[in-house]
Amino acid sequence: MSNTKFILGLFDDPDDMMQGIDNLQKNSIPIYDVYTPMPIHGIEAKMGVKDSRLGYAAFCFGCLGGTVIFSMIYYMLVHDWPMNVGGKPSFAIPNFVPFTFEWTILFTAFGMTITFFAATHLFPGRAPRVMDLRATDDRFVIAVSAKGNVPHEDITNLLKQAGAVEVKHNERKYVSYE
CATH class of the missing domain: 3.30.70 (Alpha-Beta Plaits)
Structure with a gap:
């Protein structure tokens, strides 16, 4: 043989x-x-x-990032340490938008990088095939x-x-x- x-x-x-x-x-x-x-x-x-199904993974990572930061901001600014600034409400959604957007992008970028390396077996230090x-x-x-x-x-x-x-x-x- x-x-x-x-x-x-x-x-x-x-x-x-x-x-x-x-x-x-x-x-x-x-x-x-x-x-x-x-x-x-x-x-x-x-x-x-x-x-490729990487687009689905990107969507999931973006949703995860948006949910995490929205939950964190809501907890910190509404429940844990509510502040009365000029009589404005503590739960003002327009104030949450920039942070939510940025964390959505951050989680998507890092999640896609990790997913790509895992899917292609291109981890640092690994010999190429x-x-x-x-x-x-x-x-x-x-x-x-x-x-x-x-x-x-x-x-x-x-x-x-x-x-x-x-x-x-x-x-x-x-x-x-x-």
Whole structure:
């Protein structure tokens, strides 16, 4: 049995890589992931990537921030230490708006940062997971899991037909920056 975990097709041109994705999908070969040095328009739809749910998390963090500061201000200015300033009421909602707005933004920003790091496993100090180091520089990489039922030679031929400059068989899962 082979130790190969991934078959990598390295491309010079994004159009050739898109052709490689089409070739693999026509032959029902599942693609593990695609690595590119720049964003490519339309690749999410072609790969079947779903829309992000980070917007829902942002809304929840904003609601949490607004609720926390509104509750704090209400407790502090109405129950704990009510002050009579010129006969104005202690519970004047227009006075609460700036603080509520700012804390809503603050909780959303910090919450989204933490959520993004948790979702992408990009915590500080963690080694990045890179299939091929040239994918961050000038190569477009298609990674295909080698554990399928399709022979490796067929996958290699499909990638080369699409214009792959190089086809590699990775034995390790990821390359480190050491």
